[in-house]
Amino acid sequence: MLQPENQNKKYDFLFADIDSGRIKIPKFQRDFVWSKEQSAKLIDSIIKGFPIGTFIFWKTTDELRHVKNIGNVNLPDPPSGEPISYVLDGQQRITSLYAVRKGVRLTKDGVEINYGDIAINLDLDPDSDEQVVSVDPPAGVHYITVHDLLTSDLKDLIQNHMDYIEKIDIYKKRLTTYDFSTIVINNYPLDIACEVFTRINTGGTELTLFEIMVAKTFDSEQNFDLAERYQWLMDNKNNGKDLEDAGYDTIPASTVLQCVSACLTGQIRRRDILRLNKDQFIQTWPKVTDAIFSAVDFFRSYLRIPVSGLLPYNPLLIPFTYFFYKTNGNPPDHLQEKLLSQLFWWISLGSRYSSGLENKVAQDIDRVNAILRHEKPNYQGEEIRLSMDDLRYRGFSAGDAFCKALLCLYAYQQPCSFSNNSLVKMDNSWLKTSISKNYHHFFPRAYLGRIGIPSWQANSVLNITIVDDFLNKRVIRDKAPSDYMKPFLERNKHLAQTMRSHLIDDLEQFGIWQNDYQTFLNMRGQRVMDELNSRLYPVME
Incomplete structure (x- = not known):
């Protein structure tokens, strides 16, 4: 692997390479986010001769996914077969300079931003302690936009700024003759180039x-x-x-x-x-x-x-x-x-x-x-040998793999609504947390708390059923099972079938009508255990 090569580039040479497609911004860089204020300050620093940091380029014949436009300016395709210099460090700076030079217009949050408006106050001295470059043309003074400074011919400059032509010449020379410090790394492997990018751009946050x-x-x-x-x-x-x-x-x-x-x-x-x-x-x-x-x-x-x-x-x-x-x-x-x-x-x-x-x-x-x-x-x-305690004392967490496995088992039964025996809809957006619209503690935790059952026991994964949002939040709430299930017994003539879809085979035997939480855990736990073992140790025909 070759050592990095230090180079200095003048403004015109640097941006001629962008205009020809020989410099590109790889698409794993973040979008152009610098404000006009930051861009104006950067131009001001160059005019005053301040260092603005080093650009680092990765030169390679590999074609990478790259930025194809900046605002309303389309960037040219790279020359076929020629090596491309991808910007690894300095994207925001080089894009700002290019946007100002081209008079780029782009839209952020529905608002158009015109980088062609960034202007130099010609009434100030170039070496003034004040910032001579402003975001918009300043009122009550003579000014020239940086875009016009860099792109207008001499005839137009003389016609529009006769009394300031010497100062304009100073500004133009300072911009176009500025030595931009660059480092070029040649033909590094992609993963090494990305490692370079990671170390210099993201504070150690790996791509x-x-x-x-x-x-x-x-x-x-x-x-x-x-x-x-x-x-x-x-x-x-x-x-x-x-x-x-x-x-x-x-x-x-x-x-x-x-x-x-x-x-x-x-x-x-x-x-x-x-x-x-x-x-x-x-x-x-x-x-x-x-x-x-x-x-x-x-x-x-x-x-x-x-x-x-x-x-x-x-x-x-x-x-x-x-x-x-x-x-x-x-x-x-x-x-x-x-x-x-x-x-x-x-x-x-x-x-x-x-x-x-x-x-x-x-x-x-x-x-x-x-x-x-x-x-x-x-x-x-x-x-894998599961015991009843593995199930009974497993606290429910929506992010726990074991709990999610049991949710898969519950989903396999195609759980039905307590109200009308229709299939319960499950949606990814509802399944992210333990307080999801789909997850219901059959013995509500608030009810169990009132009768002295500690929270960790109330949150057993065996106490979880998959229901619809309406029943969970508006009908069942914190009632005892015997209270909230009675209306369903009257309303849903298929309730026994419904409950089997939740691995609850019999409301009486499972302790529902007696509000017997321990009996419920034991009976449902055995039902769940049988289902899991039949999957872990299937009978091969």
Whole structure:
């Protein structure tokens, strides 16, 4: 790797490179956010000869996703085959200078900002302690905009500013002959260039792997922009199937990247993702996204998990996407369905992906390979044996993987409304916290508190049912179960069927009419235990 090269560039040379497309701003940079006040102060500092910091460029023949316009000014395409200098440090400064020079107009929060209005007060001395550059043309003085100063020909300058032409010449020379300090790093690998960017721009906050891969895989000739493809995968504005329509729009970009890497290499480590071949990544993207949809369909249909907000771990999608990638989207047979279901519950109930994710996903991909061969995966030494206390004393938290696994079990039953036996709608936006519109403590915590049950016992995951917002917040509230269930008994002729959809088989036996919380926990706990064990240890026919 070559050492950084120190260079000084004059104003005209610097901006000629922007005008020719040889300097670009990579799209992982933040948007242009400097105000006119900051831009005016920067111009004033240059006029007075103050240092304004160093620009750092990464010179490479790699094509990155880059900024294509600044306000109303379109930036030219880079010259074909020539190396491009991407701005790693100094984006806001160089964009400000360019915006002023071009007289850029851009809109922020519905308000148009005209950088062509930034002006120099010609009645002040260039070396005055006062700031000679103002945001807008100053009233009652003679002025020239910086844009006109840099772009007008001599004839126009003489005609409009005859008495100030010498001072204008001073200002123009100070701007155009200013030595901009630049450092160029030549042909650094992308991940190293991004490391440089991280260290000098964001106080140690690392660029995300997705941001780096967006830059790395960008290809204008193949019309591939990973950021746009990911957004299209999430929501394609009614132009075909997408994850939003499927209720799986909370799947993060990092998980999608890991799905691609798993399908191509069987690994999801950062270094494996960074080493993915660009062309191979682009070519395999459609097949991987098809496999993602197939995995989501399996979650929704066979496991009956209607929305991604219920998934114990987002990376659960990875081994299942791998399965469908390898089968070219063909559905699993009966044996494979059972084995895949077992894998899902084993991962979810064992807190498997809470740590050491990369190695564990690689191991689980090996288990998927066994399932592809119609062999039972080996779980020896990693068996899950649940006890009643594991359920009874597990406090409910919407972010806890074990609790979310139980929510998946509850969702599998297709819970129905206490009021009319209709299916309860579940929505990602309702499932983020433990006080969600969908989560209901069957024995309300306020009621249990009144009869002396401590809060930690009242919040047992076995006390959670999935209901609709209307019943949860407006009908049930803090009433005793025997009180709020009686009207439903009269109103809903299918109430017994409704309650079975909540794994509550009999209101009498489960202690509902007696308001017996301990009996309820024991009976529902056994019901839940039986369901979980049938999934962890299925009977193979």
